[in-house]
Amino acid sequence: MNLIKGKKMIVLGLAAVTLLGATLVNNQNIASAGSKETLVPVHETLVKKYKIISPRIGYNTKTGYIQIDGQDAFKAKKSANGNSYVAPETIKAAVEKIKKSEKKLTFVLVHGAWADASFFDETAAELRQQGHTVYVPEYPGHGSLKDMKNATHEQMTNAVADYIKKKNLTNIVLLGHSFGGTIIAKVSEQIPERISRLVFFDAFVPLDGESLADQLPAPVQQSFAKLAEDSKDGTIMLPFPLFREAFANTASLEEAKAMYANISPEPAGPLVQKLNLKKFYSLQIPKSYLYLTEDNVLPQNEDFSWHPKQSGRLGFFRYIEGRGDHMTTVHKEPEEIAEKFVQAGRE
């Protein structure tokens, strides 16, 4: 009997305790009747130890069971002082069952410029440990395909879209980091039906007809143009000081150097290419923006900024925030970043 649907669920515990005038003492465990077993308070343990929020907890007046999400979970062993008590292993088993039933996600992670698929190594490993499925496609001009320095934005987009189609992936969380934001926007125009949610992770969201470069301050645009011109093969290599201060600001010098050693010059064409995004802006796919607050690649002022400037183009979106910079944190705090990916990506 699912009482939550009828909205007649009786909320257990804390509020009731107050009404009864009882004093709720922290960690007040009690002994089970006729045994040496120690019991723990149901509501407080669910809320504080297991982070099951109060609105998920109910009581089935017919069966006498405590419910989680409207499902009978376990029976309390004892009531005292207006509280219900149960053996700790009972409550633990119930929560583990709930956790196991949580829906797992299929991620497709798209890195940005001056990066390759290894950008997501640690975070992907963490997500897989949690039971999620993770794909990290490479695209022309980067990593194993880094020699394709003439790659166009279309080729990059097609590579990702083809990867998804070839593997016949559906119901995916398509996440793009930085320049990857422009890739997933264009990929979503090709295969909207395969995507359950787009996640922009400190990512560019150009307006229709704009390029990535249009999102940058004019002096940065000019430096990039100069670097591309000087390169002779139409690529831009980030000077180390720029990388170190703006892309890896929270890193140690050793970390910054190690990350920098992995990157190769970025094809300049796709960065200045004006993108037709009319279809993207008409799609009804749910969208999230994940912002790390120390990411200063875009100036954090009212004219530029990942959030709310780039994020704002999404219109209605789910906002998720963490601390970290553009390039370091994904490597250094994979557990935190994986958690944010899940928060941003889930239904």
Place this chain on the structure above:
Amino acid sequence: MNLIKGKKMIVLGLAAVTLLGATLVNNQNIASAGSKETLVPVHETLVKKYKIISPRIGYNTKTGYIQIDGQDAFKAKKSANGNSYVAPETIKAAVEKIKKSEKKLTFVLVHGAWADASFFDETAAELRQQGHTVYVPEYPGHGSLKDMKNATHEQMTNAVADYIKKKNLTNIVLLGHSFGGTIIAKVSEQIPERISRLVFFDAFVPLDGESLADQLPAPVQQSFAKLAEDSKDGTIMLPFPLFREAFANTASLEEAKAMYANISPEPAGPLVQKLNLKKFYSLQIPKSYLYLTEDNVLPQNEDFSWHPKQSGRLGFFRYIEGRGDHMTTVHKEPEEIAEKFVQAGRE
């Protein structure tokens, strides 16, 4: 003898150590003379383990006692390397005495729209465990009074003010969440003498003559007007996708659904009612603004935003910040939220 008042207090410890050229070694404990007892360094233990900041720590040259807040606390057992050492249980007892003497607060917590008094269940329980007194009044149109869908803003305000007067509460911290900000502003006009501080928690602070709806982007205002019109009883029910993405963005789907199952349509009238706030803006009651940085119900840009846009109307106020969204975090992180309530509410 209270040396702090005369500003002649001698600051113990770390700075002195440097002057003496001694090297301060982390966790360098020493044995007590003639016993097997291990002593801990006074200053470092107070600062790092017990978070007693250095300016609170002194030394009474007359009695030889170490002081906290100008009161003799305990005598050091031994001095070495320019540091003072004492038994860990001595320092623990002194700090516990200090903590016990901390002033407890009386909170009156006023929930917002699409919520009821249960919104504060977990946080109220946490605050009570810490020794604070907490009241969570219900007001017309919500929770136990949810059938009063024609309730006006005045009726809501009066319900809260009457609750406070009937219980004869004084020296209260009056906290309002979201729409509750407009309620506490009006309540403060009725009973300013009972309020020690107003706390706006991700709350609306309309200018004099404005409504809550005036704080929202035009398309949201239009959607709400349409929803109210379609409802036939002049209420607005949040569509689940809007609730899930904007009010519960950090929640799991299960959490969002459980919270949504508890809410009922909100009377539209009070949301569009222009409020006379002249007296509120003339009151000298201390004010705090508590902002959770993932709360994206108001766009976080220069035109809207809880902070600094709504908060800025308070003029001179105490700013407290945490991480979390509009509806989830109060349920999920009651210990953190309770700590923020205390930081925002205390003298």
Place this chain on the structure above:
Amino acid sequence: MNLIKGKKMIVLGLAAVTLLGATLVNNQNIASAGSKETLVPVHETLVKKYKIISPRIGYNTKTGYIQIDGQDAFKAKKSANGNSYVAPETIKAAVEKIKKSEKKLTFVLVHGAWADASFFDETAAELRQQGHTVYVPEYPGHGSLKDMKNATHEQMTNAVADYIKKKNLTNIVLLGHSFGGTIIAKVSEQIPERISRLVFFDAFVPLDGESLADQLPAPVQQSFAKLAEDSKDGTIMLPFPLFREAFANTASLEEAKAMYANISPEPAGPLVQKLNLKKFYSLQIPKSYLYLTEDNVLPQNEDFSWHPKQSGRLGFFRYIEGRGDHMTTVHKEPEEIAEKFVQAGRE
């Protein structure tokens, strides 16, 4: 043989595991062959336990050693499921060796107005424990020199510059807090060759020709002018309510009082003095801005704000962020603040 230089370093571990189709199980330790020793997975332990980011980890195909930063670090004991395993003490020793070789810094910390050198007591002690060298010069009008209430901005600047020259300090991280930002800017004009990096910590960065007061909202400027006028000795004493709410917003009342008891009136002259900062703005010294997000001394809106308004004057800078207020956190969270100082100050 340093393989990282040739960019032929083979990246170990997580990505490889995926290719092999192996399942990476969290904390999956294995027994060493022929012994009871338990081995831990190399890559996962380095990444998750020791926070050595993946790009720093390599494998020397010639010697068979696992490398960190291109240096042979240790040999794995066993390979299984595409992972390498080693004894926990081996990996611990290798990481400790790396940590020991990290470059230590020389800090010169310059406090702000209504403060003295003791402002940095706890943080300096923490930095020294970590092996850094820390100097905290006093300057006229404050602390031991607090009777010099007629001190000019030049005298303050000279005191700090002379301190550095007298001690013949070179390669320093010169950090200024609040008003200290204007001091370090002027000091940098005198001795640029001694400074490896300037760190502005919730600090003022006036434009050339501006004063500190020019950075403040007009009503605050007027209050300060009035307070200076009323003082008769040309000083400004912060009223306690202003200090408590704006400078110590996260503090308890006891903490705020203890900090307030230590401060003395601030000479007003240097706060309103227009500063010639042409040379400062022409210097090529690397710069960082450290911002604590609860610091509300400057309104956090688009017209004022430590970050991005004051920080933005630095042009190209390294951004580091933490949580805390203007005066409390440096005392209360010395471990966190010391970490931020290192992040902001290192090469």
